[in-house]
Amino acid sequence: MKKKPTTVAFRGTKEQEEKLLAVIEKHKDEMGKMMPILQEAQEIYGYLPIEVQKIIARETGVSLEEIYGIISFYAQFKLNPDGEVAIAVCLGTACYVKGAGELIEAIEQELSITSGSTSADGKFSLEATRCIGACGLAPVLTVNGEVYGRLTKKDIPGILAKYKA
Amino acid sequence: MEMVNVTINGISVAVPKGSTVLDAAKQIGIDIPTLCYLKEINEIGACRICLVEVQELRGATLGPKRMVTSCVYPVTEGMVVTTNSPAITASRKMNLELLLSNHNKECLSCVRSTTCELQRLCQEYGVNENRFKGAVTESGLDLSSPAIVRDGSKCILCRRCVAACRNMQGIGVIGANNRGFDTVIGTAMDGTQASTSCINCGQCIVACPTGALTERDDTDKVFEALGDPTKKVYICIAPSVRAQIGECFGYEPGTDVEGKMVAAVRRLGFDGVFDMNVTADLTIVEEANELLGRLNNNGVLPMITSCSPGWIKYCEHYFPEMTENLSTCKSPQQMFGALMKTYFAEKEGIDPEDIFFVSAIPCTAKKFEVGRPDQSAAGVPDVDVAITTRELGRMINRAGINFKALADERFDTPFSRGSGAGIIFGATGGVMEAALRYAAEVILDKKLESVEFPEVRGVEGVKLAAYKLGDLEVKVAVASGTKNAKELLERVKSGELDVQFIEIMGCPGGCVNGGGQPYQPASVRNSIDLRAVRAAVLYKADAATDLRKSQDNAEVMALYREFLGAPNSHKAHEILHTSYIKRGL
Structure with missing residues (x-):
């Protein structure tokens, strides 16, 4: 899956940047330094927007494209922050055959965001996940960790309404 | 061993x-x-x-x-x-067929048809183009850059361009993005080529085995101007083009075809075919005087040459704190255009607006340079279009000119003959040697016995030399390829290296190995050093001429006498010098 750039404004703080600089300082002379730097940067910021990539490029001398190449390659790296309301729709085999694709479409329509991204105000994020081990409830989704199962697309507006306030 | x-x-x-x-x-x-x-x-x-x-x-x-x-x-x-063996052949063939399953097979009109390494292998192995049919990777066509066009649909993900940009040039603005079937060669955050710190050197293009990376083709613009009766269309040809354009017509690398090249270009219908070696000489006179001025007046040192637009953009992005070190001289191409639309226009009584000026150069970065600010001495762009050696070869072929059958012809006056110093501009160390030939005579105030400075010749990435000229010791450095330039400049910045004059060319080996030079397949690039073979043509031509120093070029001296006044005069500054931008990253 290609990753989508975020539309959420960057809200990095001075403290976060100081932490990041310390991380880079710690790893900068190691072989294969970029993976631990990116992993720890994502722990600090929750995702890896262009602003963070630029700091890493500047401090390590590694080109911005090379950094982006790594981020876009590994599933573990995120270009979008989790929303205040983080929705994850299971696309494991059972959920998929039970119509999880329709759930995603319904959420995309309802919130005007696409799977793999976060609304510009940072409120909602939507991602498709691998099997979460609740196949008996298929199709299933979670909102901030709370599980909703045996859904049809008609259930979506009702679920989202709870979080829109 | x-x-x-x-x-x-x-x-x-x-x-x-x-x-x-x-x-x-x-x-x-x-x-x-x-x-x-x-x-x-x-x-x-x-x-x-x-x-x-x-x-x-x-x-x-x-x-x-x-x-x-x-x-x-x-x-x-x-x-x-x-x-x-049959098993090896079958495997290679299968691999080619798999590559083709995700390849835009518009080979008939592809600019790389007949020079494409994939096409050649497919032909040799008798592949079935359509053995595997299915989905193709979504990949874009990037037309944002004035110099470089990237067409992902023709990319085979071999990473030769990535290696040229990252490993050879030390830049790395392109690389592999995403994963598996979604993998494409792209830029950071999948931005446009123009939005990056790409220096337009074109080394990715000459590294590409297919048509995925090409120069922006401007030949139609030139043909259109040639067909416009209201335009006077002139062309100047860079030093190294004569040493390479033969490769477009089947000559071995390292063949000097100056005479045939002039004849062929004249037959395209230009109103004048001029030699850029003349403004290479002019560059030397201006630049060497600028250097002497900085040496005598505590100016910013070391001074760094400014002929290579790839290097200039590199400096602006990666060493913005050193743009004051750059010579303010325009490149020979831009000086030429500036003179065409001022001096030549005045002399011939032509409105500069009616002059369409083309430069033929071994360089893709020149396409960016023509659009730079502060490059319009007459209020119109100094140069209208810059075309690469490859494009000039293409124009000659398209016009049905039988290159090999032509008799040698000479360049037109008043820009008909450059010195040997101008010729060697095309090789790394050439500008330095040309400048030394000038500066040494001025400083010593007598004729040089030997005009050759072998210390600054050769394909090494960084060369250092020191010359005792009377009481003055001049320490110089030469670098080609931006990775080598970076290494040299870091040493200068740290104070480890003390030099007064630096020549930097953006491409490894200088213009002879420019990003606009004829394609040579990996089989040739891996077995001969094109940089050395092509440079040898220029040094041979320099050794053969009786005019070896820029200051002895009568056409250059006439320019000063009739128009510019003295070197570095106010008028020379207005027309022949420029300014830079601190771009950063």
């Missing part, structure tokens, strides 16, 4: 330990086809076209046959190699 004995196709050979199977085969004249491999630049065994069968010793007996990628697989003692 420890040697290893191997048998390749039944022939025994001893090769140094650590050699690859590909190198070992080459030593006994066996060519193994390659695609992603570029010697010392891209050795990653990705495309799997160079597959061979090997058997290695296990104790006293040979192990089973295995297929390995010969470009990265090291030889071992007693190894038995087969480079051709």
Whole structure:
């Protein structure tokens, strides 16, 4: 899956940047330094927007494209922050055959965001996940960790309404 | 050196330990086809076209046959190699067919048709273009750059461009993004090429085996101007073009075709065909005087040459704190255009607006340079279009001109003859040597006995030399390729290296190895040093001429007498000098 750039404004703080600089300082002379730097940067910021990539490029001398190449390659790296309301729709085999694709479409329509991204105000994020081990409830989704199962697309507006306030 | 004995196709050979199977085969004249491999630049065994069968010793007996990628697989003692067998051929063919399954096969009109390495292999192996049909990777066509066009649909992901940009030039604005079937060669955050710190050097283009990377083709603009009766259309041709354009017509690399080139270009219909060597000489007079001025008046030192627009943009992005070190001289191309639309227009009584001025150069970055600010001495752009050596070759072919059959002709006046100093501009160290020929005579105030400065010649990435000129010791440095330039400038910045004058060319080896030069396949690039072979043409021409110093060029002196006044005069500054931008990253 290609990753989508975020539309959420960057809200990095001075403290976060100081932490990041310390991380880079710690790893900068190691072989294969970029993976631990990116992993720890994502722990600090929750995702890896262009602003963070630029700091890493500047401090390590590694080109911005090379950094982006790594981020876009590994599933573990995120270009979008989790929303205040983080929705994850299971696309494991059972959920998929039970119509999880329709759930995603319904959420995309309802919130005007696409799977793999976060609304510009940072409120909602939507991602498709691998099997979460609740196949008996298929199709299933979670909102901030709370599980909703045996859904049809008609259930979506009702679920989202709870979080829109 | 420890040697290893191997048998390749039944022939025994001893090769140094650590050699690859590909190198070992080459030593006994066996060519193994390659695609992603570029010697010392891209050795990653990705495309799997160079597959061979090997058997290695296990104790006293040979192990089973295995297929390995010969470009990265090291030889071992007693190894038995087969480079051709039905199984190998079938594998290579299958790999090509798989590459084609995700390739835009519009070969008929592709600019790389007949020079495409993929096409050649597919033809040799008799592939079925349509064996595998299915989805294709979503990949864009990037037309944002004035110099470089990137068409992902023709990309085979060999990473030769990435290696040229990242490993050879030390820049890395392109790379592989995403994963698996979604993988594309792109820029950071999938932005446009123009939005990056790309310096337009075009080394990615000459590294590309297919039509995925090309220069922006401006030949139609030139043909259109040539067909416009209201325009006077002139062209100037850069020093190194004469040493390379023959390659577009089947000549061996290293053939000087100046006379035929002039004849062919004249037949395209230009109103004048001029020699850029003349403004190379003019650059030397201006630049050497600027250097002498900085030396005498505590100006910013070291002064760095400004002929290479790839290097200029590199400096602006990566060393913005050093733009004051750049000579303010425009490049020979831009000086030429500026003179055409001021001096020449005035002399011939032509409105500068009616002049369409073309430069033919070995460089893709010149396409960016023509659009830079502060490059319009007459209020209109100094140069209207810059075309690469390749595009000029294409124009000559399209116009149905039989290049090889033409008799030699000469350039037109008043820009008809450059000095040997101007000719060698095309090779790394050439501008430095030309400037030394000038500066030494001025400082010593007498004729030089020897005009050659061999210390600054050659293809090494960084060259250092010091010359005692009377009481003055002049320390100089030469770098070509931006990775080497970076290394040199870091040493200068740290204070480790004390020099007064630096020549930097954006491309390794200088213009003779520019990003706009004729394509040579990896099989040629891996076996001969194009930088040296092509540069030899220029040094040979320099040695053969009786006019070897810029200051002896009568056409340049006439320019000062009739128009510019003295070197670095107010008028010369207005017309021949420019300014830079601190771009940063």
